[in-house]
Amino acid sequence: MVFSCALLTGCQSENTVAKYEAENYNNNLYEGHLYAEDLCVSKDDVEIEDFTGDSSLHAAGLFNIDDKTVDYAYNIHEKIYPASTTKILTALTAMELCDMDETVTVSQDAAASSFDIEAQVCGLQEGDQISMEALLNGLLLHSGNDNAVAIAEYAGDGSVEDFVNLMNKKAEELGATNTHFVTPNGLHDENHYTTAYDMYLIFNECIKHQEFMDIISSDSYTADITGTDGTVRQVTWYPTSYYAKGEAALPDGAEVIGGKTGYTGEAGNCLILLDQDESGKHYISIVMGADSKPLLYEDMTAIINQIPNLS
Structure with a gap:
């Protein structure tokens, strides 16, 4: 499978949001890039013989992105809350608007102090200067809610709302028409929702960007952050996935390349992964709404174990 690298444009040109809309909105639809043969498509649930999934989940799926098949699907078209898996679309939208440097x-x-004490943050402080590359790494690896707002304000020409509108338009362009986001970080809002299938569509587009792949496959990232006094501090972020931490075991023959975690009380525990079997075939596996982290990884491992021809 070839993961292509998208050419990025700068954020600082005049009226960036309007320019982006004019140049990109619905281009894929107009150019016919959403033909079914390019995607894994199923309008119904898909069962696997001798496999009983967890019916307590909000949704789950296993998508063979090389053969373009839906190998397992449970409630993939039902409305769900995405929590921090939202941030894959935040990253995708920003990568198409901004240069990494x-x-x-x-x-x-956007400062960490603006968030609830229980919110996941990267420790940004008002007046800090930080590269877009570092913000995106903290967003996807450490799941920083502060990073999400900093990215949205910058790439949205100062307006988080305008940036989120671009996120929604990007989702629509990708065919994710049952998605509506109101924040760049996924903190709960009843009007912030998606489906597991829409998240597959969005993640499937994300992995075509080499910058995205470089981040989600990383073991860590060390950011240089310049404070208001000119002092540079270094902060290292690590992936939040238990697979990346070595706290959850994979089936023999399976490899996780990377992905995104998420949690809120309403969304439950969520996880989207890019997996690979021994032959190099790629899959997207999704679990949304597990009651606990141990159950999330138990369910995800069970789904990954359904990949054919694992050793």
């Missing part, structure tokens, strides 16, 4: 100044609203 652009410098972002953190606002008061």
